[in-house]
Amino acid sequence: xxxxxxxxxxxxxxxxxxxxxxxxxxxQLSYVxxxxxxWSRIGxx
Amino acid sequence: MARSSTLxxxxxxxxxxxxxxxxxxxxxxxxxxxxxxxxxxLQRIFYYHLPHAxxxxxxxxxxxxxxxxxxxxxxxxxxxALTADALAVAAxxxxxxxVGITLGTGMLWGKPAWGxxxxxxxxxxxxxxxxxxxxxxxxxxxxxxxxxTPTLAAILSIFAAIDVPIDFMSIEWWRTQHPxxxxxxxxxxxxxxxxxxxxxxxxxWAMWGIFLLGLRFALERRRQIAxxxxxxxxxxxxxxxxx
Numbered sequence: 001x002x003x004x005x006x007x008x009x010x011x012x013x014x015x016x017x018x019x020x021x022x023x024x025x026x027x028q029l030s031y032v033x034x035x036x037x038x039w040s041r042i043g044x045x
Numbered sequence: 046m047a048r049s050s051t052l053x054x055x056x057x058x059x060x061x062x063x064x065x066x067x068x069x070x071x072x073x074x075x076x077x078x079x080x081x082x083x084x085x086x087l088q089r090i091f092y093y094h095l096p097h098a099x100x101x102x103x104x105x106x107x108x109x110x111x112x113x114x115x116x117x118x119x120x121x122x123x124x125x126a127l128t129a130d131a132l133a134v135a136a137x138x139x140x141x142x143x144v145g146i147t148l149g150t151g152m153l154w155g156k157p158a159w160g161x162x163x164x165x166x167x168x169x170x171x172x173x174x175x176x177x178x179x180x181x182x183x184x185x186x187x188x189x190x191x192x193x194t195p196t197l198a199a200i201l202s203i204f205a206a207i208d209v210p211i212d213f214m215s216i217e218w219w220r221t222q223h224p225x226x227x228x229x230x231x232x233x234x235x236x237x238x239x240x241x242x243x244x245x246x247x248x249x250w251a252m253w254g255i256f257l258l259g260l261r262f263a264l265e266r267r268r269q270i271a272x273x274x275x276x277x278x279x280x281x282x283x284x285x286x287x288x
Binding site for chain 2: 001002005006011012013014016017019020021023024027028031032035038039042
């Protein structure tokens, strides 16, 4: 597989493959962002 | 101070190593590993689905052990109990994250593979129940105002932990739409050409989960200490004699 075929949205299977890889990273990084925001709101010790 | 600085350096090093392993795992999963015979490229979803599913069944036990430790220490040693409680909260949230991703990636695989987003079979249902149990755990902690909340949450976590072996064994005990087990004595195993990609992604998502666990634990300890400091200040203010 190459980058071009990875982003080939012509079939449902390929679309869902990209959704999984992008979705997992977005969800995980959003959680880290939420933790960082909470950390900054508690204030320095 | 020196200890805190060392811990921070270890955390950054761990994060850097995790990113390297995840990037290499991504490369293995997408570009190196061959397409599967029947499912083709769709099978590559498995490289992200499986690690989240595996560790989504490990983190509940971190929550369970920490909850038992909290219940044991809550009268004997309240400071240790607070630390155990912080670990329990961290593990519960990461369970929600990992199990939620397992459900989401499973549905995205199910639609093109089975033609359906969801079916009420034993594996999917027990996984959904596990996710809902930990959602209720976190909601209980967030919405309940009483001082007994950590105790109630610890008891709830014992019930939640019971679902984990049921979830794990569901594909052995019942006929399900979900594929047969991969690991274990009755597991189908993984074809040799896919093993490298599976192992790199298992390692990467395990390292990421441990990093998140440490970060969330540190955040909860910071919140607990800020709460203690605020309570101490309020107590001191109340004891001051008016002039």
